Amino acid sequence: MAVSARNQLKGVVLTLVKDNVMAEVSVDVGGGNTIVAVITRQSAETLNLKPGDDVTAVIKATEVMVAKE
Amino acid sequence: MAVSARNQLKGVVLTLVKDNVMAEVSVDVGGGNTIVAVITRQSAETLNLKPGDDVTAVIKATEVMVAKE
Amino acid sequence: MAVSARNQLKGVVLTLVKDNVMAEVSVDVGGGNTIVAVITRQSAETLNLKPGDDVTAVIKATEVMVAKE
Amino acid sequence: MAVSARNQLKGVVLTLVKDNVMAEVSVDVGGGNTIVAVITRQSAETLNLKPGDDVTAVIKATEVMVAKE
Amino acid sequence: MAVSARNQLKGVVLTLVKDNVMAEVSVDVGGGNTIVAVITRQSAETLNLKPGDDVTAVIKATEVMVAKE
Amino acid sequence: MAVSARNQLKGVVLTLVKDNVMAEVSVDVGGGNTIVAVITRQSAETLNLKPGDDVTAVIKATEVMVAKE
Numbered sequence: 001m002a003v004s005a006r007n008q009l010k011g012v013v014l015t016l017v018k019d020n021v022m023a024e025v026s027v028d029v030g031g032g033n034t035i036v037a038v039i040t041r042q043s044a045e046t047l048n049l050k051p052g053d054d055v056t057a058v059i060k061a062t063e064v065m066v067a068k069e
Numbered sequence: 070m071a072v073s074a075r076n077q078l079k080g081v082v083l084t085l086v087k088d089n090v091m092a093e094v095s096v097d098v099g100g101g102n103t104i105v106a107v108i109t110r111q112s113a114e115t116l117n118l119k120p121g122d123d124v125t126a127v128i129k130a131t132e133v134m135v136a137k138e
Numbered sequence: 139m140a141v142s143a144r145n146q147l148k149g150v151v152l153t154l155v156k157d158n159v160m161a162e163v164s165v166d167v168g169g170g171n172t173i174v175a176v177i178t179r180q181s182a183e184t185l186n187l188k189p190g191d192d193v194t195a196v197i198k199a200t201e202v203m204v205a206k207e
Numbered sequence: 208m209a210v211s212a213r214n215q216l217k218g219v220v221l222t223l224v225k226d227n228v229m230a231e232v233s234v235d236v237g238g239g240n241t242i243v244a245v246i247t248r249q250s251a252e253t254l255n256l257k258p259g260d261d262v263t264a265v266i267k268a269t270e271v272m273v274a275k276e
Numbered sequence: 277m278a279v280s281a282r283n284q285l286k287g288v289v290l291t292l293v294k295d296n297v298m299a300e301v302s303v304d305v306g307g308g309n310t311i312v313a314v315i316t317r318q319s320a321e322t323l324n325l326k327p328g329d330d331v332t333a334v335i336k337a338t339e340v341m342v343a344k345e
Numbered sequence: 346m347a348v349s350a351r352n353q354l355k356g357v358v359l360t361l362v363k364d365n366v367m368a369e370v371s372v373d374v375g376g377g378n379t380i381v382a383v384i385t386r387q388s389a390e391t392l393n394l395k396p397g398d399d400v401t402a403v404i405k406a407t408e409v410m411v412a413k414e
Contacts, residue, residue: 001274002185002274006178019366022366027135033078038131039135040144042144042231043142043144049137055135055137062270062407063405063407064105064108066108067347068116069346073341088159088160089294090295125346129339134141134198135142137139155296162318171236171240173266182273192275196271196274202242202264203281204234204251204262205210205265206255206256207277210410210411210412211316211410213319247280249282249369263277303411309374312351323411332413339408341384342402343401343403344393
């Protein structure tokens with residue numbers, strides 16, 4: 001299944017922190033970049049996410065901003 | 070000024086496409102990854118964005134999803 | 139590939155309107171509900187979206203609000 | 208009051224889970240579809256949300272993605 | 277109807293710019309602040325938005341970032 | 346550094362509530378308006394946010410809706 005989200009960066013899960021409702025997942029996407037995702041705890045458990053997993057960080061283009069010096 | 074957005078990836082503007090209201094900016098963030106941002110045309114003009122500019126792609130962690138095979 | 143987005147509603151594309159940068163897609167998801175998505179024109183073309191296509195509307199739970207009378 | 212959000216699906220609250228800051232609400236919107244919303248705990252309490260309530264799930268069109276096989 | 281979105285600022289429409297798909301609306305919310313919204317053209321037309329209208333800018337708390345010097 | 350986000354409202358932190366993953370920050374932006382932001386706890390700690398701080402609430406225009414009576 002192909003998703004319309006323009007940004008799909010392959011990486012590896014580094015860390016996972018959970019509350020009752022939310023979970024924070026950090027993903028090493030290469031090039032020295034880490035992407036942090038906040039998803040529901042339920043999603044983290046359904047995907048059985050754990051450090052070392054091969055995953056893809058998915059981001060809709062309308063959610064990205066640009067900053068310039 | 071430091072922004073709370075957890076994801077701030079340095080890169081270089083590759084392309085820029087504009088409508089009356091919106092603009093699409095693609096940014097090479099290294100590691101073989103390109104990030105596409107959709108911002109307003111007004112923002113693109115205020116920042117005077119053009120190919121070759123050094124910029125930072127900024128993404129709030131709550132906007133990032135995770136996919137797994 | 140399984141995505142963390144909690145809301146994934148199967149449906150059929152009804153209409154498609156395009157600008158240079160953005161495209162609007164309406165999807166009949168059953169139960170008398172239509173979901174409207176605004177994605178990039180490039181995504182609509184990469185997925186080759188057209189009326190009648192079987193698709194899935196995907197929505198991150200953090201993007202959903204609740205209203206009550 | 209009419210809100211610009213294009214997606215407004217009527218339904219019934221199924222479940223509610225709370226943390227200090229966030230709350231997760233699932234809403235049966237008919238047609239076999241359930242929509243999960245993550246809102247603040249404060250909003251859930253201000254609206255006095257509880258299972259069985261008639262509510263509307265509200266989603267801005269720019270937040271919706273489309274996936275295709 | 278009460279919406280869970282925590283941020284609801286009353287104001288007056290200043291300007292309106294339209295493409296085929298999107299529209300940009302600026303709203304004077306008092307205190308010297310202007311809020312810019314990008315919504316679909318269809319929503320702008322359904323609400324019959326025009327300069328001088330009394331409106332409310334609505335923003336989900338999860339979409340707000342904080343910056344500090 | 347200038348960010349493309351069209352909405353940047355200066356204000357003062359009023360309150361701060363934390364979970365393990367998320368934090369809720371309310372900011373008085375003048376004109377009788379308070380903006381509530383939900384960011385990660387880690388961001389709140391990195392910025393060392395506390396009541397009385399001078400901050401800026403930052404909101405991408407695509408995240409703002411408009412409501413009309």
